[in-house]
Amino acid sequence: xxxxxxxxxxxxxxxxxxxxxxxxxxxxxxxxxxxxxxxxxxxxxxxxxxxxxxxxxxxxxxxxxxxxxxxxxxxxxxxxxxxxxxxxxxxxxxxxxxxxxxxxxxxxxxxxxxxxxxxxxxxxxxxxxxxxxxxxxxxxxxxxxxxxxxxxxxxxxxxxxxxxxxxxxxxxxxxxxxxxxxxxxxxxxxxxxxxxxxxxxxxxxxxxxxxxxxxxxxxxxxxxxxxxxxxxxxxxxxxxxxxxxxxxxxxxxxxxxxxxxxxxxxxxxxxxxxxxxxxxxxxxxxxxxxxxxxxxxxxxxxxxxxxxxxxxxxxxxxxxxxxxxxxxxxxxxxxxxxxxxxxx
Numbered sequence: 001x002x003x004x005x006x007x008x009x010x011x012x013x014x015x016x017x018x019x020x021x022x023x024x025x026x027x028x029x030x031x032x033x034x035x036x037x038x039x040x041x042x043x044x045x046x047x048x049x050x051x052x053x054x055x056x057x058x059x060x061x062x063x064x065x066x067x068x069x070x071x072x073x074x075x076x077x078x079x080x081x082x083x084x085x086x087x088x089x090x091x092x093x094x095x096x097x098x099x100x101x102x103x104x105x106x107x108x109x110x111x112x113x114x115x116x117x118x119x120x121x122x123x124x125x126x127x128x129x130x131x132x133x134x135x136x137x138x139x140x141x142x143x144x145x146x147x148x149x150x151x152x153x154x155x156x157x158x159x160x161x162x163x164x165x166x167x168x169x170x171x172x173x174x175x176x177x178x179x180x181x182x183x184x185x186x187x188x189x190x191x192x193x194x195x196x197x198x199x200x201x202x203x204x205x206x207x208x209x210x211x212x213x214x215x216x217x218x219x220x221x222x223x224x225x226x227x228x229x230x231x232x233x234x235x236x237x238x239x240x241x242x243x244x245x246x247x248x249x250x251x252x253x254x255x256x257x258x259x260x261x262x263x264x265x266x267x268x269x270x271x272x273x274x275x276x277x278x279x280x281x282x283x284x285x286x287x288x289x290x291x292x293x294x295x296x297x298x299x300x301x302x303x304x305x306x307x308x309x310x311x312x313x314x315x316x317x318x319x320x321x322x323x324x325x326x327x328x329x330x331x332x333x334x335x336x337x338x339x340x341x342x343x344x
Contacts, residue, residue: 043080044122050078051124051280054147056108056140057269058130059085063321065092066129069266070273072324073296074127076331077277082123084111086131092265094319102132105139112143123147124154127276129269130161132170137177144185155187155280158222159272162195175199184221188279190272193230207232207239211252211343214241218250224279224286228271229257238294240340242286253287253340255294260301262308262315266322271297274331287340294338299330 043052053074058066067083074081086108089100115121126147131137148154160178163169175198183189183199197204200216207230214225218241226240236257243250274296278289304323308315324331 041120044120048078048080050277052080052082052122053125053127053276054082054084054123054143055127055273056084056086056131056143057128058087058089059083060089060092062091063265064270064324065266066269069269069322069324070127070129073270073273073331074277076328077274077281079125079277084108086136092319094265103136105133105135108136108139109142112146116146121147122150124151125276125280126154126156127159127273128157129159129272130170131174134171134173134177137174137182141181141185148185156185157188157190157272157276158182158186159190159268160195160199161268162198164192164194166194168198179220183217186222188224188226188275189217189222190226190228190268190275192228192268196227196230204230205232207237207254210237210239211241214239214252215250218243226275226286226290228268228275238290240286240290244284251286252343253290254343255290255338255340257294257298257338260298260305262301262305263319264301264304264322265319267297267301270300270322270324287342291336291338291340292334295336296331296334298338299334300324300327303327303330 055067055070055074057070060066060068066087067085071081071083085103087100087102089098091098112121126144128140131140144156148156160182161170162175162178168175179199189199191199193204193210196210196213196217200213202209202213204210204213204227210227210230210232213227217225223243224241226238228238230237230239236259238255238257239252240254241250241252271293274293275289278292279286282289300322303326304320305315307323307326308320
């Protein structure tokens, strides 16, 4: 049996349905408004005077290597830094065991696509460190191309981490990718002695060899090259080279670095971050930037060593983890103790 409703109940029901529809429309409208009126990304609309850095490096939960060594110092120097973790490990690989995950090239590109979809893909610098596979490095090269198409003045600072002391710790095929594809698109390279030899194909046994290696790399692409550690007859040196205009002879210099009797992890990552930070503040004075970077790094290492000794540990062959939080003043305002010497 069909039961008839009176007109007042029908009217009330209609009003109730209309009210619910209006409420839903208001919520939808409110959501649309909140989407269109989203707050601006301050690092884009009010950018740091120093720059906005995308740093693609490893990450450890405990300890300071990769991005853990690079991001904080750059922030102390005034940079906005967005890190992408190429790997995420419990600790660095010098421990007996480690656990974690490795990002692949496809996953890296998905992150880049996400940033681009939201108009967030504007950077003044890209910083890269350890990369363990050819496929990931190929994707990094795509990132370089993408970032440079958005910002033509973009700078790529590359630490071509491949090995040290005569030993490779990346697959052999990565060497040719660095030499043939990465070097030509880099703005600054920061290899150690062994890595510079791999990139140039000749042995570095003297200061003159180091200078020639820098010139060779300039010819291939980057205007700034810093060989961060060269050991010549027992003396540890940094050799820097800045070719300010293509075709011109580069300004070249060295800094003598006292050896500290200990082995530290994360120093190369920290050094490259400091070189990026200071060279951008002194764009036409790479030697000054290197003096600040070396002085800062040595202060961090000295503090680290003292703290281990205070804890009753005598450094032997184990790797020591650098003390960044305790070294903030040494990073922000280093006392220049290591002076560059210009070559004729």
